Amino acid sequence: MTTTDAGATTDIGLLAHLYRRAGFGATREQLEELSHQSYDDTVEFLLNPTPEVDLPPDVLARYFGGESPNSYVSIWIYRMLNSRCQLQEKMALFWHHVFATGLIKNEHVLSSSNQIDMFRRNGMSNLKDILLELSRDPAMLFWLDNNENHNGEPNENYGRELLELFSMGVGNYSELDIKEASRAFTGWTFGQPPPLYPHGYYPAQFKFDADDHDFGEKTFLGQTGNLDGSDIVDIIVKQPASAKFITRHLYNFFVADEPQVPTWNDLEPLDPQLIDEMSSALLDSGGEMKAALRVMFLSDSFKAARFKKVKSPLEFVVGVLKMVGEFTELRPGLEDYATASDAMGQRILDPPTVEGWHTGKEWIDGGNLTERVNFAAEQIGDGDSPGISALITRMIDGGAMSSPEALVDSGLDVMGQLEVDDSTRDALVKFAGDSEGDPEPSRAVRILRLIAAAPEFQFA
């Protein structure tokens, strides 16, 4: 059952798909409003959002104060729920996945949250700026030990991961390139912030220590000179291998689940043609992320990829909260959800390793699935919440109670036009039939709760 209102030009299901991927979901009302403009215009809006006015920093600070990871994450979740700049938040999360920096080692929460703010600020700009800012970011410098990368005593951790995981992928450079890149980043460090005790975190600031920098000649990817870190980034960004690697990351994050990153040198991309087109857009524009994103969101491959991607735990949590509609205005309480994704295998600000979280099917195991189902069932099962009660009203008003099939289809429709296997639908229809005679709102909320527990609901 598909409901479209008069004057709509864009399919609600497609918009729901776009907002699940380019953002963290959208309410049915938002989707209906967007359906009056073209899909391409909506993509342009996501790429070039109007300046943010919905998220006053003063109110955020009043209701989400603190410097713990949970404070920051709850503010970020609030942004994901309410920012009109959905893609900006999603790109911040994208870079957090790719440039995975973990609190388990860093511990300096302020530096980690500053890093995410940096991703939000720069995440849709030029790849060169992004990699350069990354190379100057104190959380990253510490995470990969560049604060110990000294002239004459190089520590190659950052140099290695910059090439292997952040830009090019294995197979596109030599061990020598790693050593030379590491030399180029010697002396890229940060000023010592005062310790946490007794008076809290103070920000760390990037510092170039010329006395500790190796100014000698270096040869990196065939170019020789007195190269420093920014030269390394310049060279990296011009490599077709980098464009291919970064756009494959985009594809893996936004379109469909690729195998894990270490296989990429051996396995072809799922959609080589789209990767080529995105890579060309990235290279031709001199590294503009928006150029690659535009090609991706407008591609047929993207449009056809509905429910083909396993939701990350954070996408799952925020998507559910968006449906529940409890946090459309600022008030205390959201911090309760800051750790909801932890038990599902994704602790925000603390990816397990520099490789980031393993995605796709690997998000799911018995323990994680249990957490997901229980979380969604509890949240969606709250028929008193503003979001769910609105969905129930919409279902009942739309004739959901006319038959068990109508009830199930109506539930699937209001939950983002979710597509399910026949076996799932049959199980739901049977339940809907068995519950005939129960109060209408109760039947509706129980169907929604069960849909939220369905295997298909795990897909975006």
Place this chain on the structure above:
Amino acid sequence: MTRPYGLLRAGFPFAKTLGMRRLTNFPIDIALGPEGRMYILCRQDGAALVRKYHVDDEDQGNWGEMGEEEGKLQWPVAIIADAEEIIFISDERLHRISSFDPDGEFISCWGEQGSGEGQLDGPSGITFDLDGNILVVDTMNHRVQKFTRDGEFISTFGSFGSGPGEFNMPWGITVDELGEIYVVDWRNDRVQKFDTNGEFVFEFGRSGDGDGEFNRPTDVAVDLDGDIYVTDRGNNRVQMFNSEPRYVQKFLGEATLSSVGRDYMMTNASPNRLRDMAVLEPQKLLRQPKGVVIDEEGRLFITDTGSYRVQVYQKEVIHLTSQQLAPPMRNVTLHQE
């Protein structure tokens, strides 16, 4: 009690720093008891508690825990103590005011969410009036309501807006020794003064970071000389105004290591090394100060929320008679003597 004719402002030196991370976590408000006792309200995600403290920088334990049940706290905002040291705490998330004895034994609570008369939506600042009733800043309803200590509604004033007597998410409140009411009109970046009946008297402040301007002020205190102290949280400072109200000076923070902080550092070699390597200058400054309170001895307590401590200044002032202070002058002058 009458206010002095005039003041010789001798100084307002920094006195001391109290508390540290772990003891006074994100302190947001202070209630003062007799004999140097302090009740410091601390609030972070996952924790809401009252730290019993002594002005000599001595920890006396803590009480309070998070939860929705009666006697628990979720998002406490303000704390006040009466003469018997009965403690009242507002909770912006639970829409209620709870009372406790000095050791944290729960006494009672009142408040109901809503926008009707006597209902609350996000209560923040609280204060006693001269009759012992409680004035509650009803933030999301953009008004101030007066209740008995037991929560019976008495009266209300204010509504949403930016004109005189109107509010936009007000926060802190205090009552001076004459019974007049000062309300921090948070999102209008100003402070408004009302008489004992809630009639508008004056307002001061506007958005900005210059002297006398505010960036989301949070709290207000008034001393026995009529001087007004406003935590200008977004500008990381406290500003002082005289009773007219004319801007007098600002406090940016002069923190030293508290005595508990020194004890900690003396047994921790590694943070000592980090301090040795770091530029310490920013450490003295206030960071997102939230609460301000001044006692009868002129001790000004500022909850330096973002730095897990309380900064204390000491007012030094001599009261002047009309013989000691020349009559008011209409014009400024360069003439001396």
Place this chain on the structure above:
Amino acid sequence: MVTATKKDPVLVVVQLTGGNDFMNTLIPYTSGLYHDSRPTVGISEDRVLKMNGELGFHPDAGPLKEMFDEGDVAIIQGIGYENSNRSHFRAMDIMHTAEPLTIVTEGWLALAIRELDPAGKNVLTGVSFGRGLPRAMVAAGVRVTSVGDLDGYGLMTSVEAQEQRADELDVFRRMYTPMMDTTPALSYLQQTGDDVLAGIDQLQTVPGNYTSTVEYADNPIAKSLRDVARTHISGLGTKIFYTQHGGYDHHAVELVNHERLLTELTGALRDFMADLREHHASEEVIIYVFTEFGRRVQDNGSGTDHGSGGGAFIIGDRVEGGLYAEYPSLDPTTFANGEDLAHTIDFRSIYATLLEQWLGVESKEIVRGVYEQIQPFRAA
């Protein structure tokens, strides 16, 4: 298969994530090269817990030394493989799949579980505690159980009315009935949900069945090993347990971090064994402790970079304690890549040993070849 006890053999795998510094775990304390190479992270001779005239344990690995002295620890020195990969992820992947040359997705323990329980009758044959399921436990069609938190394990727990919950669990069961004719991802999800249902019923009984006088420390590896102990003691038929202990990537400030990790790890291992013995459930259990690689010989002024030539441990009552394989040569001319300890035994030799001699599973297919085994077990 050397086991001759009545009970089925059980393997507990402990993964040290990040690359444990073997050279600072079992320290060649008389070697001048060791001290010269490690001016910063080297452990001075007087602090080493000496095992013999050449080797000693890290000062914070006391419990491991106690167990070694009691003859319960086999130390495999110099474990590795040719052309050791220095990428954590690839290196860990290699350890999980037993395949250094190409990328495969089937884990060696999952393949063992397939042999131990070919029909997949018991979803608890393989159980992983902690965050995420390791690749080692994953293979197509092999059902294992992953438990984040043993206490409070269940589905649709927010539905309070028992009858409603039962109805909804019934729908859940139908929705998660595995289908063959669907996408691999959906099929995997259905299978996972189905396994969860099967495991929940059994695992819910574990906490109530267990009491112990052993008090574990409060850290993640102790919590995980306690969960292993509780589950094993409950007798649910689990043959392979998996746990992880993270944080071993000591590029920097190694001394402090390594001290903490070894304290946590070795204490938890000792408590775990004591717990099993108290319940007469230790004879059938061995622990295998491994990491993805060793670390560089030369320190970098604060920590050590990725290297090769690591070490592994087999612990248990049935273990013939002692040193196995050779300690990697400290002669720089023998170093791999000119800077790493060269391995002296292939990790697949150990897998083959564990599979064949302990679990009774043919190893050739799983490790993709025939590797010489060691003899670390004694008869019951």
